[in-house]
Amino acid sequence: MLKHMKRTTLILDPALHLELKRRAVNEGRTFTEVLERTLRAGLDAAGHPRRTRITLPSYDLGPYLVDPASRDTRPGAPSDEDDRA
Numbered sequence: 001m002l003k004h005m006k007r008t009t010l011i012l013d014p015a016l017h018l019e020l021k022r023r024a025v026n027e028g029r030t031f032t033e034v035l036e037r038t039l040r041a042g043l044d045a046a047g048h049p050r051r052t053r054i055t056l057p058s059y060d061l062g063p064y065l066v067d068p069a070s071r072d073t074r075p076g077a078p079s080d081e082d083d084r085a
Contacts, residue, residue, distance in 0.1 A: 019036055
C-alpha cells in the first residue's frame with residue numbers, strides 16, 4: 001500500500017503538532033490520517049475563496065424634483081410647442 005504514497009518530513013510548530021496529535025487521539029485515528037485530512041481541507045478551502053459581502057453607502061436625495069414617470073415634465077427638454085414654431 002505504501003508503494004504509491006510519498007513520504008516527506010515536515011517541521012511543525014510544537015503547538016500545532018500537539019493539537020494534531022490530540023485530534024488523532026480524540027477521533028481514534030492515526031496522526032497521518034488527521035494530518036492528511038487537514039491538508040486536504042486546507043487545499044479545498046484555498047481553491048474556493050470566499051467573496052466578502054460589501055455594503056455600499058446609500059443616500060437620501062430627497063423628493064423628486066420632477067415626476068420620473070412623466071416624460072413631458074423634464075426641464076430643458078424640447079416641448080411639442082417648440083417643434084410647431
